[in-house]
Amino acid sequence: MLSERRLEVLRAIVQDYVGTEEPVGSKALTERHQLGVSPATVRNDMAALEEEGFIAQPHTSAGRIPTDKGYRLFVDKLAAVKPLSGPERRAIHSFLDSAVDLDDVVARTVRLLAQLTRQVAVVQYPSLTRSTVRHVELLSLAPARLMLVLITDTGRVEQRMIDCPAPFGETSLADLRARLNSRVVGRRFTDVPQLVQDLPESFETEDRGTVSTVLSVLLETLVEETEERLMIGGTANLTRFGHDFPLTIRPVLEALEEQVVLLKLLGEAKDSSMTVRIGHENAHEGLTSTSVVAVGYGSGDEAVAKLGVVGPTRMDYPGTMGAVRAVARYVGQILAES
Amino acid sequence: MLSERRLEVLRAIVQDYVGTEEPVGSKALTERHQLGVSPATVRNDMAALEEEGFIAQPHTSAGRIPTDKGYRLFVDKLAAVKPLSGPERRAIHSFLDSAVDLDDVVARTVRLLAQLTRQVAVVQYPSLTRSTVRHVELLSLAPARLMLVLITDTGRVEQRMIDCPAPFGETSLADLRARLNSRVVGRRFTDVPQLVQDLPESFETEDRGTVSTVLSVLLETLVEETEERLMIGGTANLTRFGHDFPLTIRPVLEALEEQVVLLKLLGEAKDSSMTVRIGHENAHEGLTSTSVVAVGYGSGDEAVAKLGVVGPTRMDYPGTMGAVRAVARYVGQILAES
DNA sequence: CCTGGCACTCGCCCTGTCCGAGTGCCAAAC
DNA sequence: GTTTGGCACTCGGACAGGGCGAGTGCCAGG
Numbered sequence: 001m002l003s004e005r006r007l008e009v010l011r012a013i014v015q016d017y018v019g020t021e022e023p024v025g026s027k028a029l030t031e032r033h034q035l036g037v038s039p040a041t042v043r044n045d046m047a048a049l050e051e052e053g054f055i056a057q058p059h060t061s062a063g064r065i066p067t068d069k070g071y072r073l074f075v076d077k078l079a080a081v082k083p084l085s086g087p088e089r090r091a092i093h094s095f096l097d098s099a100v101d102l103d104d105v106v107a108r109t110v111r112l113l114a115q116l117t118r119q120v121a122v123v124q125y126p127s128l129t130r131s132t133v134r135h136v137e138l139l140s141l142a143p144a145r146l147m148l149v150l151i152t153d154t155g156r157v158e159q160r161m162i163d164c165p166a167p168f169g170e171t172s173l174a175d176l177r178a179r180l181n182s183r184v185v186g187r188r189f190t191d192v193p194q195l196v197q198d199l200p201e202s203f204e205t206e207d208r209g210t211v212s213t214v215l216s217v218l219l220e221t222l223v224e225e226t227e228e229r230l231m232i233g234g235t236a237n238l239t240r241f242g243h244d245f246p247l248t249i250r251p252v253l254e255a256l257e258e259q260v261v262l263l264k265l266l267g268e269a270k271d272s273s274m275t276v277r278i279g280h281e282n283a284h285e286g287l288t289s290t291s292v293v294a295v296g297y298g299s300g301d302e303a304v305a306k307l308g309v310v311g312p313t314r315m316d317y318p319g320t321m322g323a324v325r326a327v328a329r330y331v332g333q334i335l336a337e338s
Numbered sequence: 339m340l341s342e343r344r345l346e347v348l349r350a351i352v353q354d355y356v357g358t359e360e361p362v363g364s365k366a367l368t369e370r371h372q373l374g375v376s377p378a379t380v381r382n383d384m385a386a387l388e389e390e391g392f393i394a395q396p397h398t399s400a401g402r403i404p405t406d407k408g409y410r411l412f413v414d415k416l417a418a419v420k421p422l423s424g425p426e427r428r429a430i431h432s433f434l435d436s437a438v439d440l441d442d443v444v445a446r447t448v449r450l451l452a453q454l455t456r457q458v459a460v461v462q463y464p465s466l467t468r469s470t471v472r473h474v475e476l477l478s479l480a481p482a483r484l485m486l487v488l489i490t491d492t493g494r495v496e497q498r499m500i501d502c503p504a505p506f507g508e509t510s511l512a513d514l515r516a517r518l519n520s521r522v523v524g525r526r527f528t529d530v531p532q533l534v535q536d537l538p539e540s541f542e543t544e545d546r547g548t549v550s551t552v553l554s555v556l557l558e559t560l561v562e563e564t565e566e567r568l569m570i571g572g573t574a575n576l577t578r579f580g581h582d583f584p585l586t587i588r589p590v591l592e593a594l595e596e597q598v599v600l601l602k603l604l605g606e607a608k609d610s611s612m613t614v615r616i617g618h619e620n621a622h623e624g625l626t627s628t629s630v631v632a633v634g635y636g637s638g639d640e641a642v643a644k645l646g647v648v649g650p651t652r653m654d655y656p657g658t659m660g661a662v663r664a665v666a667r668y669v670g671q672i673l674a675e676s
Numbered sequence: 677c678c679t680g681g682c683a684c685t686c687g688c689c690c691t692g693t694c695c696g697a698g699t700g701c702c703a704a705a706c
Numbered sequence: 707g708t709t710t711g712g713c714a715c716t717c718g719g720a721c722a723g724g725g726c727g728a729g730t731g732c733c734a735g736g
Contacts, residue, residue, distance in 0.1 A: 025698050038710055043699070061698050061717050137487065139473055149475070149487060149495060157487070159495045160439060224438070235573060236591035253574035363729050376679050381730070399686045399729050 008035060009045045010054055011078045014066050018316055023063030068279035068313060071291070075276050075317050082318035084326045088116065092330050099334065102126070106231050109307065109331050114234025116323040119311035120256065122294075124230040124266055126304040126335065133184045133192065136218065138177045143167045148214065150221055158224075162217050165209040172207050176214065189222045228263055228305070232256055241312050251286030256310070261286075266294050266306035274321060279313045289313060293320050297328035299335035307331070346373060347383045348392055349416045352404050356654055361401030406617035406651060409629070413614050413655050420656035422664045426454065430668050437672065440464070440493040444569050447645065447669050452572025454661040457649035458594065460632075462568040462604055464492035464642040464673065471522045471530065474556070476515045481505045484548075486555055492642060492673055500555050503547040510545050514552065527560045566601055566643075570594055579650055589624030594648070604632050604644035612659060617651045627651060631658050635666035637673035645669070 012033045016024040026039040026046060035042065046064055049055045054070035057063070066074065084092075095112050099105040106123050113121035137149040146162040179202070183195045196218070200211045235256065238249050255261050261284050268277065274295040280288050287310070294308030307328055309320060350371045354362040364377040364384060373380065384402055387393045392408035395401070404412065422430070433450055437443040444461050451459035475487040484500040517540070521533045534556070538549045573594065576587050593599050599622050606615065612633040618626050629651045634641025645666055647658060 023698095027698075039698095040710055040712090041708085044709085047700080057699090059718065061715085063698070135477055135479070135485065137475055137477065139475065139489070141472075147473070147489065149489070151485070151487070151497060157495045157497045158439070159489065159493065161493075233595060236588055236595060239588040239591065250574055250577040253577065257571060257574060361729090365729075377729095378679055378681090379677085382678085385731080395730090397687065399684090401729070 003045075005035070005037070006045045006049060007073075007078060009042055010049055010066070010070060011074065013046075013049075013055060013064055014070065014074045014078075017065050018314055021314065023058055023065050025063035028063070066314075068281065071278045071313055071317070072281075075278070075321075079318045079321075081274075081325060082322040084116075084322055088323075089326065092116075092327060096330055096334055105331065105334060107233075109327060110231050110233035113307065113309055113323065113327050114237060116327065117309045117311065117320050118234075118240065119237050119309045119315065119320065120232060120234045120252075121307070121309050122230060122232045122256075122262055122266065123307040124228055124263070124305040126298075132186055132188050135185060136177070136180050138173055138180075138214070140168070140170065140173055146173070146210075146214065148217055148221070150218065158221050160217050160221055162214055164213060166206060168207060168210045172203070172210075176203070176207075176211060180218075192222055193219055230259060230262060230266070232262070234309075237311075248289055252290060252310070255284055255286040265292055265310075266308060268294075274325060276317065276321070291315055291317075293317070293324050295324055295328045297332045297335075299332060304335075343373070343375070344383045344387060345411075345416060347380055348387055348404070348408060349412060351384075351387075351393060351402060352409065352412045352416070355403050356652055359652065361396055361403050363401035366401070404652075406619065409616045409651055409655070410619075413616070413659075417656045417659075419612075419663060420660040422454075422660055426661075427664065430454075430665060434668055434672055443493075443669065443672055445571075447665060448569050448571035451645065451647055451661065451665050452575060454665065455647045455649065455658045456572075456578065457575050457647045457653065457658065458570060458572045458590075459645070459647050460568060460570045460594075460600055460604065461645040462566060462601070462643040464490075464494065464636075465566055469494070469642055470524055470526050473523060474515070474518050476511055476518075476552070478506070478508065478511055484511070484552065486552065486559070488556070488559055491637060496559050498555050498559055500552055502551060504544060506545060506548045510541070510548075514541070514545075514549060518556075530560060531557055568597060568600060568604070570600070572647075575649075586627055590628060590648070593622055593624040603630055603648075604646060606632075612663060614655065614659070629653055629655075631655070631662050633662055633666045635670045635673075637670055642673075 009029065012029050012035065013024050016029065016032060026042040029035065029042050030037070030039050046055065049070070050057070050064065053067060054073060055064040056067050058065060092112060096105065096108055099108050102125070106125055109123045110121045113123065131152045133150065133152060135149075135151040137151070139147040139149070141147055141161075144164040144167050146164060146168065147159060148162055149157060149159045151157050176199075179199065180196065183199070184192050187195060196215050199215060200208045203211050235253065238252060241248050241252075265277075265282065265284065265287070268275065268283075274293065277292045277294075279291060282288060282290065282292060289312065290310050291313045292308055292310050294306050296304075296306050298304040308324055311320065347367070350367050350373065351362050354367065354370060364380040367373070367380055368375070368377050384393065387408070388395070388402065391405060392411060393402040394405050396403060430450060434443065434446055437446050440463070444463055447461045448459045451461065469490040469492050471488065472491045473489040475489070477485040477487070479485050479499075482502040482505050484502060484506065486498045486500055488496045488498075490496075514537075517537065518534065521537070522530050525533060534553050537553060538546045541549050573591065576590060579586050579590075603615075603620065603622065603625070606613065606621075612631065615630045615632075617629060620626060620628065620630060625648070627650065628648050630646055630648050632644050632646030634644050636642040646662055649658065
């Protein structure tokens, strides 16, 4: 096990490197921190830390920089989440309080996170798996063409076109609409499939095809709707990444455009507790030089979605984690109130 | 006025510079193009072109590069919009055909444009101002509580809750729904107000309050939800910008995050005809080293929204314009069909 | 008006040198 | 055993100078 002082040295290295973005040497370390020992001692400690893989040298005779493993140790053992300052808290509150609807809450949260952390922010929309159906509407646009409108209790509306296999009369339509609604209104999305399973059977033979079509479109819509959306922002902060731009930034931008990747990224975070993925811990290869700090948020006890930030592995972990946690908590409150 | 050959020289310079990204000299020009004159002549022409401000030298004794003014002349007089290749057309069709709803159409359009042009794509959601009403639906959720659902010809759906001043019977509801639809279906949003103006009068006194309420909510929706949204994609293509990265790319990313800026940018484009804004022609200062190619698209004759791409001033204008136009046309078709 | 020739300019690249931060090791001190 | 100061060494970065070549402008002749 590493001695107390060596951990202290690692902490100092991480802090200095994050601040200066330059490899940090033994002399500079002793000058900037009160370690109470001489540079030579620090050098020995550094050699040990390097031996164990916590730090590395970009080239011989340069200072040391933390490795992913070093950052990992840092966030696990050495870093305290830094609470936000009073003004920052107030900024969060006043900024989020003026949101008018769900879209607005999410949009504002993204901006806020991006500003506070000066990194790329990612916010997942509250998941709909627990939503219920408020109403299903069917409209006849043409003899064999229907429109399905699905309204959820969260106020979201989805609509789909349906081409029917056979013309479908107004009375049949009204009938289907009524029966459909009586069965599914107020029920959870996940329960709908079995609730409508036997519906076609109760119709005339000639209409069964259409009814089945309508139902399958409905089920499809429910699945798609449950699919999780997200919003990102603060990509301009990527320009602060480093000097070796194009190569670093490009795969990150590409990854950020793949919602699937991001969803997986956030999804890996455990429910509600904060998760930090550092560098190569990220599965996606475009993100091996970035870290992801994510946490769940929700209106009640359980997390309904995740939010977080993506930044260089060389980031201010305590500050970032503090900001992410604070924002998540307040967004949860906002959602609970509305 | 510039002679025919000088214009030809300018065209050659633009083409070469776009291709190589390097200042182009007189000798290289005569080698790569059949101008039928010697380098010396070209040099004279270049001197003239520079005198007029169409081209410039980055430093003495380097080749020339086009100025914004040069690009302007190029797109106005020298460039023919390049039609897409067969495979490209087919790719557009098959890619867009599989879209399931409006969101999907827009999302796919963004990806498509970004891929085809290898630049940043911006697509505005079909605006509601020029849209027409496809259907208005009224649902009774509770004795004195209605839901209004508005469906536009572009496939967009908006919904609002209405608290009625008095209970409203099912028959009255059906009556209102029918009359409302018969008046406004197929009409433009802007025409709706006067079309429904006298509607309350034709109802029983006791229902008039509710009818008025419904109408005012409808009108409110038409106005409020004119708010325009957009989607962007292909930001990773920004990395192909140039070598002088951070400084160039940062303001662009920032501008792209400001929906307001982008909307204004697209808005400047004239109705339906393609607009190209080059470098400093863009009002926003973060975009002075970019060009914007935008065009309106719509389901019918007139444009309901804009789409376009943002790229470096040094872009392949004919190809980009071709792609933008082709995509806009096909998206228009898709919207018209659905 | 075009062309070939010519002298000139100037940025880029390559090389060599210097400098200093930082290291590792070691022997002495605590 | 750990810490410390000393010392030799390494290596990357900054800087300066020189050669190169693309490209130019100008001019005299076709």
